[in-house]
Each structure stands twice: as structure tokens, then as C-alpha cells.
Amino acid sequence: MNSKPFARRPGARPSSGHAAPSSSSSRSDQARRPPPRALPALPTGSLSESLLVASDGLAAVLKGYALNDGLLGLWRAYPELTAASRGAVQDLLYSTLRDHGRGSSILQTLLSKPLEEPRIEALLLIALHRLETRPETAHTVVDQAVEAAAHLAEGRLKALVNGVLRNALRQWPALIAGLADKPEAHWRHPAWWIEKVQHQHPEHWQALLAGNNTHPPMSLRINPRRSSLTDYRRELEAADISCVELGPLALRLNTPRPVAALPGFAEGRVSVQDWGAQQAATLLDLQDGQRVLDACAAPGGKTAHLLELADIQLLAIELEESRCQRVRDNLSRLGLTAELQTADCSHTRDWWDGQAFDRILADVPCSASGVARRHPDIKWLRRAEDVAGFATVQAEILDALWLVLAPGGKMLYLTCSVFAEENGQQVARFAARHANCRRAAFADGTTEKQWLPDAQHDGFYFALLEKTL
Structure with missing residues (x-):
């Protein structure tokens, strides 16, 4: 299995027009894509399938590969995934990474020594996040994670995954209590990042860090050459999509929707763009x-x-x-x-x-x-x-x-x-x-x-x- 499905860009921003200050990336490395590979015999759309694929993605990020562009490589590596399965994998990756400082601290407590298999470590991090955010599905999560582990590291660490996760369930209150005095776990940011915003934004640093761990809003920009705010709001209402007005040509959806569900998107009547980013053209x-x-x-x-x-x-x-x-x-x-x-x-x-x-x-x-x-x-x-x-x-x-x-x-x-x-x-x-x-x-x-x-x-x-x- 190819261990590098992502483009390595440790110093790059997600969107820029200039070379990033990175000594480890190259055009050829960024352009490389892994060959397609067949998934093991796991039920299509199952949690075990999603955990297996997501572990590939998270392991790559933990090695220093950017997630945003690398998801394209992940889909190429697993071409048989359905659209619903891709969505489930992406949700697992994004939510686990938002809480990574917390999950990594819990895992370190549960392990007697560091793991040598990156995808098993990634699988455990994703499963632990799932246990915390969906405790009502705990036993299903453990069973499905063990099933996914059977297809990783030649199945050698299946028992380890089972033991770590079941141990986590037994110790959960104590594990959570142990995070209170660990800033990286509590704020879910690296220590240097926490210290920098504390110093530079002393009045807002807590809200800033907490906001970085939330789901972002979905805002729309109306194209005035093809529509108007009034007309487009009517289109959203007809599609049963609720929103709030941000400006003369801007709306924020109360619930994010797929781009394909937005009326007139393909026809150019509207674009998805953060309200902050929309300030540039007017300023x-x-x-x-x-x-x-x-x-x-x-x-x-x-x-x-x-x-x-x-x-x-x-x-x-x-x-x-x-x-x-x-x-x-x-x-x-x-x-x-x-x-x-x-x-x-x-x-x-x-x-x-x-x-x-x-x-x-x-x-x-x-x-x-x-x-x-x-x-x-x-x-x-x-x-x-x-x-x-x-x-x-x-x-x-x-x-x-x-x-x-x-x-x-x-x-x-x-x-x-x-x-x-x-x-x-x-x-x-x-x-x-x-x-x-x-x-x-x-x-x-x-x-x-x-x-x-x-x-x-x-x-x-x-x-x-x-x-x-």
C-alpha cells in the first residue's frame, strides 16, 4: 500500500500565489498520485470501511502531508468509494484533526510505548474521537475499529486496537479529567500557537482558540450581474434553505449545504465565499x-x-x-x-x-x-x-x-x-x-x-x- 497519498507541503498555506517557505516540498512530489488500490472485503458504506480509509488519510497528515489537496489523492487511491462514503471519511478526518491535541494526549496515556505503525495510530485516534463525540455508539465503534485493524499491519495489531479501545471505555472519566492541566489537549492547538495568541490577542485569545475548533459558517456571495439579493433569497426559500443577510450581496446559510444543492450555482448566480474574504473587493x-x-x-x-x-x-x-x-x-x-x-x-x-x-x-x-x-x-x-x-x-x-x-x-x-x-x-x-x-x-x-x-x-x-x- 502506498504510504504517501498526499502532497507534502508542511510550510504551505491552502491557497496562495507564491512559493511557500518550505524546504521539503517539490513540484514532482506534489504532482505524484498513488495508483488505485482495492479496498478489503468490508461492507460498502460501513463504519469499518470509513475508519480504514480515514486512517490512511490521517497517517499521511501526521507524517507532514497537507490534507486539503491530499484528499484528491485519497479518492484516487480508493476509486470505488461512494459519494456517501467519501463524505463519511472526510467528516472523520476533519473532526479528528480539529480535536487532535485532545486525542493524542488520551492515546499517549493509554499506550505503554509509542506505536511503530502509523495507520494503527491514526485508526486509534479516529476511534477515540468517535468514542468521545458519539458515546452512545461506543461498542459499535470498538467492533468496527477492530474489523478495520484486521486489514492493517497484516492484522498483527488487531488485539492491540481492541485492548486500547476497551481500556479507554473503562477509564474514560479519569482520562478526560487528566486533560484539564494539559493546554494542548484543552485548547486543541500546539503550545507555541497557544502562547502566541495569548500574547498577541490577550483579550480574545480564548475565544479565538475555541473558534478554531468549531465548524466554519457557509456564506454565499450573490453575483450582481446575474441576480440580486432579493431574488436569490426567494430561490433559497423555494428550496427550503434558510439563511441570514450579511450584506447587500451576502448571505449566511443557517445549515451548510452541498454546492450542488444551491439554486443557480452552476449558472453563476451565486458563489460560496466566506464573509471575511468578501471584504477584499469592497475595501x-x-x-x-x-x-x-x-x-x-x-x-x-x-x-x-x-x-x-x-x-x-x-x-x-x-x-x-x-x-x-x-x-x-x-x-x-x-x-x-x-x-x-x-x-x-x-x-x-x-x-x-x-x-x-x-x-x-x-x-x-x-x-x-x-x-x-x-x-x-x-x-x-x-x-x-x-x-x-x-x-x-x-x-x-x-x-x-x-x-x-x-x-x-x-x-x-x-x-x-x-x-x-x-x-x-x-x-x-x-x-x-x-x-x-x-x-x-x-x-x-x-x-x-x-x-x-x-x-x-x-x-x-x-x-x-x-x-x-
Whole structure:
């Protein structure tokens, strides 16, 4: 069985237009996919089947492979999985990773020595999470996990899985009580992450960490060129989908739904985009006729939003052709057009034609600490030193893009991070380096915005930089 179904990207953010500060990833490694392999004779759609496949996915994450892109490799590895089974596997992976600090602490208590088989360790972590979140199904979980273990490690550790899980059931109250004085288990984040937000967000750190462990909201952006808020709300009501209004063109669903269930999605009347991410296009201060650069464009949500709001000449840049294609697909669905180039946005000599831009959207690579609930593997793949690595890349991008911004033009600096090194400190350093940089005020008079994850939106940082004459 292939042990590397995922692309290894320990320093990469889920969505960026620039190479991530990682020393262990490569294009060839990212492109590799495992060959299809047959599942053992487990009942289709059974919990044992889901546990077996999910253990493959979690073992890869624990080795340092990114979950978001790697799920594609998992589906290729198990092509016979039904859509329902894929959903069950994905739910097991995401929920277990959100609570990973808790599960790993419990497992360490139950084991006398570390396990040498990664997929057995992953199976136990998933099963323990299931035992805690669905205690009414405890005996079924144990039986199905043991059945899955019979097909791992040549069945040698089936008895071990059975013993650990049944021991957990006997000791459960004591196991949970033992987590109280373990910050990583209680807050379900690495110690360095906890300490950083305690220091940088002293008034909100507890809510911030707790929010990262919740399911994210599902927000929609109405395409004003094809619908309106009033008309689309009627479509949702007709489909028995309830929502709340967030803004003139934005709604949040009370209960997330599959994209295929959204009226008019395929026809381009609506897009799925977090309410925080929707702020970028409005904060950029667009005007018709402007020449605009989206420097880190994939997957294309913000690119499309810019084109929906104004008649502009837009160039969108992405580092990899596969990610550029995602932007094209999004624009095509929405009936929008832009010039796209596959390039490193900081290497301006490779793509710039010498004509300056009136507006630049710099949605730079970052730690993605503001969207960890959407990408729960981030909490465990990131290292403290990665934040400084991203800050270095961000500075390189900003300095390069500043050269192609027209005098009097504006650049919106944007991250999905909550760490100061990537946000306020980064902007302050940039302004100090460039005498012709003025921090422009937003409509509310502020010169920067730090949105922390909450029930309405993910975590984002925004600063508008104006190039003086």
C-alpha cells in the first residue's frame, strides 16, 4: 500500500500565489498520485470501511502531508468509494484533526510505548474521537475499529486496537479529567500557537482558540450581474434553505449545504465565499476603467468578486498552471473574463508589461492561522518558525508589487492570518522601507482591520497602502 497519498507541503498555506517557505516540498512530489488500490472485503458504506480509509488519510497528515489537496489523492487511491462514503471519511478526518491535541494526549496515556505503525495510530485516534463525540455508539465503534485493524499491519495489531479501545471505555472519566492541566489537549492547538495568541490577542485569545475548533459558517456571495439579493433569497426559500443577510450581496446559510444543492450555482448566480474574504473587493476602492492586478489569485473567488463589482481591466497571476485553471473555471461559471498568467508574482520581469496598475490585490501566502477550522491540519503541520518564513516571503512580494503600482494607486494587503508578524508588524515594516507609502484610511476611518474567527466569518487582516506622487 502506498504510504504517501498526499502532497507534502508542511510550510504551505491552502491557497496562495507564491512559493511557500518550505524546504521539503517539490513540484514532482506534489504532482505524484498513488495508483488505485482495492479496498478489503468490508461492507460498502460501513463504519469499518470509513475508519480504514480515514486512517490512511490521517497517517499521511501526521507524517507532514497537507490534507486539503491530499484528499484528491485519497479518492484516487480508493476509486470505488461512494459519494456517501467519501463524505463519511472526510467528516472523520476533519473532526479528528480539529480535536487532535485532545486525542493524542488520551492515546499517549493509554499506550505503554509509542506505536511503530502509523495507520494503527491514526485508526486509534479516529476511534477515540468517535468514542468521545458519539458515546452512545461506543461498542459499535470498538467492533468496527477492530474489523478495520484486521486489514492493517497484516492484522498483527488487531488485539492491540481492541485492548486500547476497551481500556479507554473503562477509564474514560479519569482520562478526560487528566486533560484539564494539559493546554494542548484543552485548547486543541500546539503550545507555541497557544502562547502566541495569548500574547498577541490577550483579550480574545480564548475565544479565538475555541473558534478554531468549531465548524466554519457557509456564506454565499450573490453575483450582481446575474441576480440580486432579493431574488436569490426567494430561490433559497423555494428550496427550503434558510439563511441570514450579511450584506447587500451576502448571505449566511443557517445549515451548510452541498454546492450542488444551491439554486443557480452552476449558472453563476451565486458563489460560496466566506464573509471575511468578501471584504477584499469592497475595501480595494475600485472604480470602472481601472487597471487591476490580483497577484495571488487562486482559487479565484476574490478575482471574480472584483469583476462582479466594477468594469475593470484585470490581470490575475498564479504560481502553478493547475491553480490558474481553477481561476479560469470559476470565471467561466460566473460569465466573467480576465487575463491570466502563470508566474511568480514577485518576479515582475517575467510577466509585467511595463504598464502600471491602479489597484493591486496582494492576498499573500501566510500561515492561514485565521482559517484553521477549515483546514484543521494546519494547526499540526505548522511550526513556530514557519511564521517568520512566511513573513519573509510576504515582504518580498510587497516590495516587488510596489514597483508596478502607479503613483496615486492603492494596494490592499490581505492575509488570512491572526499573527502580528504577518499583519500589522509586516505593514509597519513595509511603510518604514518606502517613503512614498501612505497608509490609507478605510471608510470607517481605520487604517487596518484584524478580523478574528467568529460565527460569521474567518480570520483576516486588511491594510490599504497608497503610493504617493
